[in-house]
Amino acid sequence: MAPDPISTQTARQSTWHEVCRAFHFVDRADLSVVHEHMPAGTSGEPHTHERARQFFYVLAGTGTMTLGQREVQVPAESGIEVPPRTRHHMRNDGEEDLEMIVVTTPRASGTPHVRERPLGRDRGGLVVGSHLRQTRPGDLATVVSFEEAMDTSPFLGQGGMAWHESALQDPDLEHWVLVDRLDRVIAFGILVGVAGGEVVEIRRMVVAPEGRGQGLGRLLLRQLLEHALANPGVHRVWLDVSADNTRARSLYRAVGFVEKPAPPDATLLDNGVYMEWGDTHRLP
Incomplete structure (x- = not known):
């Protein structure tokens, strides 16, 4: 047949x-x-x-x-x-x-596109038990280690232990970590503007070096968007990304962010590109 x-x-x-x-x-x-x-x-x-x-x-x-x-x-x-x-x-x-x-x-074995050792997956290919929860003080050492990775640090602004400790105390910020079923931190993100108003910024998203190439960035971004748009008063979600960070820009475009001229209320990185969520009524 x-x-x-x-x-x-x-x-x-x-x-x-x-x-x-x-x-x-x-x-x-x-x-x-x-x-x-x-x-x-x-x-x-x-x-x-x-x-x-x-x-x-x-x-x-x-x-x-x-x-x-x-x-x-x-x-x-x-x-x-x-x-x-x-x-x-x-x-x-x-x-x-x-x-x-x-x-x-004949068919080639292995996964030549991915260099890092992957995190544990289930049979469907997803990282086992990954879910978002709010960051705790005990998570910050791991969070800072992700930022200090050589291929991540050039694209970031402020950071370090003291900066993240302050962020946990700021009522206008939400600090989130993506964890696996053993509660190991595998990525983190920060939302700004959650105390009220119509605008929320996705301030930072970083995935563990060994977790890249597994769809974690997309998963984290979708969940941060869900939290940002959970408030019906929010009408704009935006972020900025280094012009040199082509991989991140591709991810944001794939999920629905559009590059636009920065409005007066947006503070960007020195070479930052302003990107705005294109449809606040539909999640990807």
């Missing part, structure tokens, strides 16, 4: 680097066919397949494929072959989303 047709609506899905999506059309030992979607500013991790040969065919956007020491532009309606034992990765340097079909034979 011939197999049934498969599409992005029926294929198994996975997420990497929070905002990149993969739809697994064929997933056999001898063949893998995946439809990958990479927002602007995202990149795979350099890796090598010992036996597998791959072909990347770009459907939309333009990809930059690194093959060893060489870089090749791969525009829409073109493709490139990657032989076995060739170190490579694809990135999206453009302003448009990159969509491509990746054919691999």
